[in-house]
Amino acid sequence: MAYSNVETHAHDEKPKGITRWLFTTNHKDIGTLYLSFACIMFFVGGLMALGIRAELWKPGLQIFDPVTFNSLTTNHALVMIFGAVMPAWVGFANWMIPMQIGAPDMALPRMNNYSFWILPFAFMLLLGTWFVPGGAPAGGWTLYPPLSLQSGNNLPMAIFAIHLMGASSIMGAINVIVTIMNMRAPGMSLLKMPLFVWTWLITAYLLIAVMPVLAGAVTMLLTDHFFGTSFFSAAGGGDPVMYQHIFWFFGHPEVYILILPAFGIISEILPTFSRKPLFGYESMVYATASIAFLSFIVWAHHMFTVGMPLAGELFFMLSTMLIAVPTGVKVFNWTATMYRGSLSFETPMLFAIAFLFLFTIGGFSGLMLAIVPADFQYHDTYFVVAHFHYVLVPGSIFAIMAGVYYWLPKWTGHRYNESLGKVHFWLSAIFVNVLFFPQHFLGLAGMPRRIPDYSTQFTDWNMVSTIGAFGFGLSQILFVIVIWRCVRGGEKAPARAWEGAHGLEWELPSPAPYHTWETAPDTATITRGAEH
Amino acid sequence: MSTNTQSSRSMPGRGFLRPGGWIAFCLLALASPAFAGWNGLNMTKGVTELSAIIYDLHMLILWVCVVIAVLVFGAMIYSIIRFRKSRGAVPDTSMVHSNKAEIIWTLIPVFILVAMAIPAARALIKIEDTRNSELTIKVTAYQWKWQYDYLDSGVTFFSTLAESSNFAREKGSGIDPNTVDHYLLEVDHHMVIPVDTKVRLLLTGNDVIHAWWVPAFGMKKDAIPGFVNEMWIKATETGTYRGQCAELCGRDHGFMPIVVDVVSKDDFNRWLEANKPAPEVAPSPPAAEPAAPAAAAPSGPTNS
Numbered sequence: 038m039a040y041s042n043v044e045t046h047a048h049d050e051k052p053k054g055i056t057r058w059l060f061t062t063n064h065k066d067i068g069t070l071y072l073s074f075a076c077i078m079f080f081v082g083g084l085m086a087l088g089i090r091a092e093l094w095k096p097g098l099q100i101f102d103p104v105t106f107n108s109l110t111t112n113h114a115l116v117m118i119f120g121a122v123m124p125a126w127v128g129f130a131n132w133m134i135p136m137q138i139g140a141p142d143m144a145l146p147r148m149n150n151y152s153f154w155i156l157p158f159a160f161m162l163l164l165g166t167w168f169v170p171g172g173a174p175a176g177g178w179t180l181y182p183p184l185s186l187q188s189g190n191n192l193p194m195a196i197f198a199i200h201l202m203g204a205s206s207i208m209g210a211i212n213v214i215v216t217i218m219n220m221r222a223p224g225m226s227l228l229k230m231p232l233f234v235w236t237w238l239i240t241a242y243l244l245i246a247v248m249p250v251l252a253g254a255v256t257m258l259l260t261d262h263f264f265g266t267s268f269f270s271a272a273g274g275g276d277p278v279m280y281q282h283i284f285w286f287f288g289h290p291e292v293y294i295l296i297l298p299a300f301g302i303i304s305e306i307l308p309t310f311s312r313k314p315l316f317g318y319e320s321m322v323y324a325t326a327s328i329a330f331l332s333f334i335v336w337a338h339h340m341f342t343v344g345m346p347l348a349g350e351l352f353f354m355l356s357t358m359l360i361a362v363p364t365g366v367k368v369f370n371w372t373a374t375m376y377r378g379s380l381s382f383e384t385p386m387l388f389a390i391a392f393l394f395l396f397t398i399g400g401f402s403g404l405m406l407a408i409v410p411a412d413f414q415y416h417d418t419y420f421v422v423a424h425f426h427y428v429l430v431p432g433s434i435f436a437i438m439a440g441v442y443y444w445l446p447k448w449t450g451h452r453y454n455e456s457l458g459k460v461h462f463w464l465s466a467i468f469v470n471v472l473f474f475p476q477h478f479l480g481l482a483g484m485p486r487r488i489p490d491y492s493t494q495f496t497d498w499n500m501v502s503t504i505g506a507f508g509f510g511l512s513q514i515l516f517v518i519v520i521w522r523c524v525r526g527g528e529k530a531p532a533r534a535w536e537g538a539h540g541l542e543w544e545l546p547s548p549a550p551y552h553t554w555e556t557a558p559d560t561a562t563i564t565r566g567a568e569h
Numbered sequence: 570m571s572t573n574t575q576s577s578r579s580m581p582g583r584g585f586l587r588p589g590g591w592i593a594f595c596l597l598a599l600a601s602p603a604f605a606g607w608n609g610l611n612m613t614k615g616v617t618e619l620s621a622i623i624y625d626l627h628m629l630i631l632w633v634c635v636v637i638a639v640l641v642f643g644a645m646i647y648s649i650i651r652f653r654k655s656r657g658a659v660p661d662t663s664m665v666h667s668n669k670a671e672i673i674w675t676l677i678p679v680f681i682l683v684a685m686a687i688p689a690a691r692a693l694i695k696i697e698d699t700r701n702s703e704l705t706i707k708v709t710a711y712q713w714k715w716q717y718d719y720l721d722s723g724v725t726f727f728s729t730l731a732e733s734s735n736f737a738r739e740k741g742s743g744i745d746p747n748t749v750d751h752y753l754l755e756v757d758h759h760m761v762i763p764v765d766t767k768v769r770l771l772l773t774g775n776d777v778i779h780a781w782w783v784p785a786f787g788m789k790k791d792a793i794p795g796f797v798n799e800m801w802i803k804a805t806e807t808g809t810y811r812g813q814c815a816e817l818c819g820r821d822h823g824f825m826p827i828v829v830d831v832v833s834k835d836d837f838n839r840w841l842e843a844n845k846p847a848p849e850v851a852p853s854p855p856a857a858e859p860a861a862p863a864a865a866a867p868s869g870p871t872n873s
Contacts (some may be wrong), residue, residue: 097745098739175819181817183777270795342815343791343793344791344793347694355686359682362679372644379659411623413696485782490823491823493746
């Protein structure tokens with residue numbers, strides 16, 4: 038075996054107590070911190086979602102007043118995007134990238150610690166807004182002015198929280214790029230890297246490109262509100278629509294930041310459980326890069342109804358439709374990976390297959406939304422809500438769950454309980470559709486998004502959706518139970534935990550020692566691992 | 570002007586009978602214990618020139634997506650069933666790459682997209698052509714009501730949520746929304762437009778961004794402070810049509826509906842005459858709508 042020297046295990050001493058976690062510069066510890074934080078935020082954001090769905094159970098206002106309802110939708114989005122999905126991806130990057138490229142750690146370990154420990158403070162600020170006079174932000178997560186400028190004390194708190202999250206993301210992204218560019222084991226050329234590393238490399242560039250744009254946009258909100266500038270106030274010569282352009286110049290690459298690492302994980306899992314190399318590895322890399330490039334020139338499709346010139350509408354419609362091409366290449370390659378394979382259906386594979394089907398449904402509704410005339414009907418309705426939840430929940434979140442099940446044996450050294458994992462999968466996969474599919478109907482039938490109360494003809498599908506929400510939410514308790522039991526014990530996992538797994542992480546013992554690849558893997562090991 | 574049958578047209582109830590609706594419905598058979606009364610599955614065709622074009626475009630792309638979905642999901646399901654390890658499938662590990670296949674599945678989507686872009690672009694060009702309108706109405710959005718100015722005749726009035734809905738929507742009101750006519754979709758003063766007439770709307774906002782949307786008219790557009798947006802509607806059927814503000818605009822975003830009566834040209838002219846402001850008197854609200862039985866009787870200028 039490439040990796041069984043006694044020396045390493047002598048180094049396996051971990052610091053004890055809370056200081057281990059506060060001062061750690063170990064990529065695995067920081068990965069664990071990120072993933073745990075993401076899990077907590079997933080439940081915080083999930084509780085907000087259940088509040089929203091409970092209020093929408095039937096017409097009339099039962100639980101919340103309209104402002105609190107708007108605060109729930111606003112904070113649900115901010116917490117899920119910046120607190121759950123993004124930190125989860127950075128957690129995966131920390132755990133897996135060094136192990137997958139044969140590096141001993143991340144390139145900038147102290148910055149790594151710093152970028153994580155900013156996050157709890159950022160979210161204390163954001164969630165603290167619930168306890169200030171005037172309540173939490175209620176103008177939507179996009180913080181469109183002039184509405185967002187009507188808020189009180191929560192505005193500077195939310196903006197500083199966004200600044201902190203942005204700083205954390207940028208540091209995380211720099212760390213990923215420097216690690217991948219400089220710390221690959223000799224022989225690990227760029228086109229031998231696992232796709233998860235590739236997708237994260239591209240994601241990191243997106244993060245560095247757009248997080249400062251968001252910071253700039255919200256800073257202009259801040260100066261408009263407190264220092265008398267008029268960037269976004271028409272009365273002062275400014276332009277409220279300009280905010281939307283700047284915001285979505287960040288916002289569209291941001292949605293790929295949320296999904297590209299998911300593409301990477303799915304590209305790891307499908308070959309493993311198909312016992313067959315990934316089909317079209319290079320075209321997967323190129324497709325990812327094209328999606329990233331296109332993400333910079335499609336932003337205005339989020340705002341077709343603001344009244345753009347015809348030429349602008351045509352340009353953004355065509356560029357948006359183009360995204361279907363590289364995305365299609367990915368879906369076809371994944372299908373071809375399964376074709377003539379030898380498939381088995383452990384929990385990670387089940388989540389990956391569900392991703393494949395349900396993300397594609399989200400892609401179809403995305404294509405429909407790109408057609409500008411039709412978007413004039415769909416825009417700001419539940420059809421849009423259904424679309425982006427299909428790409429984010431059975432998209433990003435299912436990929437996160439697939440990745441957790443896939444690498445849990447490597448992280449903990451134990452096998453998780455496969456039956457419980459499958460129960461978790463089936464409950465999640467069924468309820469996620471009960472939750473979000475009816476929202477397509479609601480949107481097409483004319484229900485706008487972000488309303489706390491609705492006309493009576495929308496009642497039936499809202500009830501179905503709410504049942505799905507509670508079913509999905511409660512099922513996630515099972516996820517925590519499975520992980521907890523796996524951390525505490527269970528059947529011993531071998532180094533190569535899955536029969537068809539390739540990649541350098543599977544050359545390491547399970548659980549992965551505290552320090553890995555202090556000596557770079559040899560070329561034979563790399564070649565064995567790079568059979569994608 | 571508006572009868573119950575006519576007003577039901579604005580309710581999205583007919584999509585259920587359309588093929589698209591059925592496809593969508595079958596997809597959700599899992600979650601639907603009963604068929605009766607589960608309506609509103611698809612976009613409605615609406616009652617304007619543009620809404621019909623938009624509906625056709627929507628159905629076209631929906632069917633394109635359904636066909637692609639059947640093929641792609643079919644290939645996936647075939648692979649999942651056929652190549653199971655438990656059935657003794659042996660992996661073909663040499664199958665890692667094929668330029669031919671990859672070029673084909675890059676080019677075919679390009680052709681499909683071009684084929685969809687052409688009718689979409691054509692529709693868009695028509696939508697953006699606001700020339701030759703016969704009537705111009707300025708729509709100003711406020712938190713949380715609409716103001717309609719008939720620029721050619723000086724008729725102007727505000728339109729707010731009907732009192733019956735307004736009482737029922739209070740938390741703990743004890744009123745069952747199902748007992749309120751057109752709950753949240755009724756206003757005190759309806760907007761009135763003539764049938765078969767190209768009506769140009771000039772949209773602006775007074776405080777924050779709102780969006781004016783009546784699904785049966787096919788279009789929505791933002792009402793932005795400091796901007797004037799244009800859109801046009803040409804309704805082909807008389808009746809009462811209902812919509813809502815579609816851009817989050819604060820506390821009562823869900824409570825500023827839009828109700829439009831499409832009436833015959835004669836009725837419209839009579840309505841206009843009856844509501845014209847008397848010279849040198851502040852604009853008075855329009856007379857109580859004879860056609861709005863559900864609205865609480867407006868007793869005076871509550872908003873202006």
